[in-house]
Amino acid sequence: RKEVEQDPGPFNVPEGATVAFNCTYSNSASQSFFWYRQDCRKEPKLLMSVYSSGNEDGRFTAQLNRASQYISLLIRDSKLSDSATYLCVVSPSGGYNKLIFGAGTRLAVHP
Amino acid sequence: ETGVTQSPTHLIKTRGQQVTLRCSSQSGHNTVSWYQQALGQGPQFIFQYYREEENGRGNFPPRFSGLQFPNYSSELNVNALELDDSALYLCASSPGANTEAFFGQGTRLTVV
Numbered sequence: 001r002k003e004v005e006q007d008p009g010p011f012n013v014p015e016g017a018t019v020a021f022n023c024t025y026s027n028s029a030s031q032s033f034f035w036y037r038q039d040c041r042k043e044p045k046l047l048m049s050v051y052s053s054g055n056e057d058g059r060f061t062a063q064l065n066r067a068s069q070y071i072s073l074l075i076r077d078s079k080l081s082d083s084a085t086y087l088c089v090v091s092p093s094g095g096y097n098k099l100i101f102g103a104g105t106r107l108a109v110h111p
Numbered sequence: 112e113t114g115v116t117q118s119p120t121h122l123i124k125t126r127g128q129q130v131t132l133r134c135s136s137q138s139g140h141n142t143v144s145w146y147q148q149a150l151g152q153g154p155q156f157i158f159q160y161y162r163e164e165e166n167g168r169g170n171f172p173p174r175f176s177g178l179q180f181p182n183y184s185s186e187l188n189v190n191a192l193e194l195d196d197s198a199l200y201l202c203a204s205s206p207g208a209n210t211e212a213f214f215g216q217g218t219r220l221t222v223v
Contacts, residue, residue, distance in 0.1 A: 042216065043201060043214035043215060043216050043217055044201070044214055045214070046211055087154075089153075093167070094209070097142060097144055097159055097167075097205065098144065098156055098169075099144070099146075099154070099156060099203075099212070100156065101146075101153030101154045101155070102153050103151070103152050104153050
């Protein structure tokens with residue numbers, strides 16, 4: 001079993017749609033959780049950290065359920081510029097280091 | 112721009128050869144991690160260096176080795192290259208464990 005598993009995608013949605021990505025992780029001792037965004041042939045970039053209380057950044061909302069070892073990302077009012085691969089990431093040791101990435105879910109937003 | 116620079120950007124090597132990839136991190140970033148990203152996969156943690164010492168290693172064989180220099184720049188060395196080593200190699204640096212790690216643009220290695 002992979003340490004971090006994500007919806008395989010791709011997700012093809014029209015502009016303005018709401019889309020949700022899910023992710024599960026196997027190590028219950030994991031301490032930090034993130035969503036990264038990776039554009040085609042570019043490096044991953046931090047989108048947002050994920051907290052148990054849930055957190056929101058503009059059109060993006062992330063949620064963590066430690067009991068179910070489940071992480072989600074909701075994107076509202078999708079834009080063409082949201083097209084990218086979204087990577088679910090955990091850190092067993094905490095912080096931003098020794099990151100464990102999921103395989104990513106590709107999102108394509110069309111006009 | 113993240114301030115993390117990797118060189119070269121692209122590289123083609125023959126199976127069995129050795130390769131050295133380089134990473135220059137932002138000033139003051141004492142922690143460097145290396146990741147391997149195969150096509151269609153997420154990055155996989157190779158190892159991390161903190162103040163010139165290896166500080167954690169992923170599930171990679173010993174032919175993957177590294178160095179961190181006093182100026183905190185880093186090298187990844189891979190010996191006896193195999194076809195499956197073809198991937199994007201990413202370096203990430205941060206000023207500390209609890210501070211965002213910034214990725215370089217990566218080195219795309221092709222082994223033929």
